[in-house]
Amino acid sequence: MLIEKAALPASGRVTSLRPKLPPRLLRGALRLRRVGTVGLVLYALALGAVLGLASANWATRGRYPFGGVVLNAWTAWPKIGSRDADPYVRAIHARTGEIPLALGEGLLLTALTDDAGRRLDPSCRYRIAGATPPARAWTLTVERRGQAKHAAQAGAVPPPRTGFTSTEVLRDRDGRFSVIVSPTVQPGNWLPMPEGEGSIRLVLRLYDTPVAASTGVLEREGVPSITREDCP
Amino acid sequence: MTPLGRFILATLCGLVLAGLVHVATVLAIPYLAAGDAMARARATLANDTSVLVHAAEAGGPAEQAPAQPAEGWLPPQDPAVAVGVCAYDLDDGPVRITAETGPLIETIALHGRSGAYYAITDQAAVRGTVELVIMTRRQFDEALATADEDERNRDMRIVAPSRQGFVSVRVLAGLPSQQAQANEAARSVSCTIDGPDE
Numbered sequence: 001m002l003i004e005k006a007a008l009p010a011s012g013r014v015t016s017l018r019p020k021l022p023p024r025l026l027r028g029a030l031r032l033r034r035v036g037t038v039g040l041v042l043y044a045l046a047l048g049a050v051l052g053l054a055s056a057n058w059a060t061r062g063r064y065p066f067g068g069v070v071l072n073a074w075t076a077w078p079k080i081g082s083r084d085a086d087p088y089v090r091a092i093h094a095r096t097g098e099i100p101l102a103l104g105e106g107l108l109l110t111a112l113t114d115d116a117g118r119r120l121d122p123s124c125r126y127r128i129a130g131a132t133p134p135a136r137a138w139t140l141t142v143e144r145r146g147q148a149k150h151a152a153q154a155g156a157v158p159p160p161r162t163g164f165t166s167t168e169v170l171r172d173r174d175g176r177f178s179v180i181v182s183p184t185v186q187p188g189n190w191l192p193m194p195e196g197e198g199s200i201r202l203v204l205r206l207y208d209t210p211v212a213a214s215t216g217v218l219e220r221e222g223v224p225s226i227t228r229e230d231c232p
Numbered sequence: 233m234t235p236l237g238r239f240i241l242a243t244l245c246g247l248v249l250a251g252l253v254h255v256a257t258v259l260a261i262p263y264l265a266a267g268d269a270m271a272r273a274r275a276t277l278a279n280d281t282s283v284l285v286h287a288a289e290a291g292g293p294a295e296q297a298p299a300q301p302a303e304g305w306l307p308p309q310d311p312a313v314a315v316g317v318c319a320y321d322l323d324d325g326p327v328r329i330t331a332e333t334g335p336l337i338e339t340i341a342l343h344g345r346s347g348a349y350y351a352i353t354d355q356a357a358v359r360g361t362v363e364l365v366i367m368t369r370r371q372f373d374e375a376l377a378t379a380d381e382d383e384r385n386r387d388m389r390i391v392a393p394s395r396q397g398f399v400s401v402r403v404l405a406g407l408p409s410q411q412a413q414a415n416e417a418a419r420s421v422s423c424t425i426d427g428p429d430e
Contacts, residue, residue, distance in 0.1 A: 036235070040242040047246030052253025059254075060261060062307070083347045083393075090347070091258050094265035096307045097272055099285075099315065099400045102341035104351030136353075137337050137404055139312050165312045167406030205310050207337055207404055208353045 060091040062145075063110075063201075073117075074109045074204065074223045076211075081105070106135070107211050109204040114226045120200040122183065122193050124231040128202065129178035130224035135209035138166045140224075142181055142191055145198020159192045163203075180229075202226065270345065272305050273319040273398035282316035282421040288405040288414045314411070316401040316418035322392060326367035326375070326426040329399055333357045336414055337404040340421070342366060342390065344397040350390050358386075365389050365426060366397075399423055 059065050067086050068075035080089050081100035093100060101108050113119050114126060128140065141163030169177045170189050179189040181202070193200070204224070211218050233241070262268065276283045286309045309315060320327040331340060333354035340362060341351040356362060365387045367375065372391050379385060401421045405414035 036238070040238055044242040044246040044249060047243065048249025048253055051247070051250035053257060055250065056254045056257035056261075060258060081341070081348045081351075083349055085347050087258050091261035094262040094268040097267050097269050097305045098307050099269045099317065099341075099343070100348065102339075102343075102348030102351035104353070105339040105341050105402065137406065139310050139404070141310060143308055162311045165404070165406045203310075207402075208339065208355065
């Protein structure tokens with residue numbers, strides 16, 4: 001690649017100025033040109049290898065690139081545990097060692113944004129509210145990239161809570177619930193915003209749910225809403 | 233061709249090559265990975281019961297989980313769920329999975345090389361026990377052929393797509409006080425090689 005960069009302007013100038021150049025320089029230019037061909041081939045090979053490997057690494061780092069069913073802010077992943085999972089999902093599982101939720105076990109839903117489409121901001125307060133999804137049980141957790149590393153480094157006290165289960169969440173008279181994710185203490189169902197650096201992700205897992213077979217049920221019944229309440 | 237043209241051509245070739253390398257790499261990763269769930273679960277092949285790989289620990293420091301198991305290789309999991317695994321190899325005969333279900337929600341999934349191929353929850357338990365027999369197609373045919381016609385066989389038989397795989401058990405602790413029970417349940421699923429009469 002370096003060779004090519006050096007060769008390019010030289011050969012370009014040489015071709016245009018050829019009549020005025022002494023033969024010694026001409027020979028040099030021809031040699032440069034030959035090196036240039038080899039250099040170009042090497043450059044193409046290197047480009048292919050580096051870009052290919054880097055993009056493969058990036059695409060299989062941990063979060064599923066595609067194949068989800070989008071429901072408002074949430075994305076459902078019904079296929080990750082089944083045998084027709086796409087190659088990216090398989091590669092991710094192979095790299096992380098994940099044991100995915102199988103189709104008959106439950107359904108995984110993740111959210112990276114709020115209902116308005118803005119990315120979840122760790123310093124804001126969010127309200128996750130709605131009716132209980134059709135499932136025997138569900139859990140709602142908040143995750144942050146690099147959280148484990150942060151905890152190991154700081155040796156800090158673990159957060160008082162990382163998630164809610166359908167058993168322990170407080171509900172109103174109609175059976176609806178409302179969880180508040182916030183860095184500061186809140187009344188009601190408070191889910192502390194995790195410490196760390198990376199981006200925030202909300203994870204809703206439905207266990208033993210009829211939804212797993214078809215996400216149409218979720219479309220009809222609705223998923224919990226994620227509303228940004230206030231930001232400092 | 234002008235040098236610039238040659239350079240552009242080389243770049244295009246490089247990009248096409250990059251696409252090929254990308255696809256080949258993504259497809260090859262599952263076959264080359266040494267740290268996937270399958271490979272990690274293989275280490276537990278000799279055990280007769282499942283091994284806890286993720287302890288339920290919802291509720292933070294209120295109840296310190298008694299020493300996170302050494303096999304904690306899973307990425308961040310549901311903190312309220314205890315996960316146990318148990319590897320099997322059908323070369324030695326059909327494998328019988330027996331799980332005593334309790335009051336907690338429990339799901340059992342069977343995973344092969346290509347992902348999960350079967351899952352069942354504790355709602356299918358008969359008198360508090362979920363019992364499955366995993367067998368290859370050949371073992372299944374054999375069992376059918378040698379079956380006694382007068383005797384009804386109540387085993388739930390599942391034909392596995394490959395000889396090697398693992399069973400995962402998830403037990404949900406709805407409340408922090410149920411965590412110990414959930415961990416115990418995830419640890420106590422038995423997976424034994426079935427007798428020759430099967």
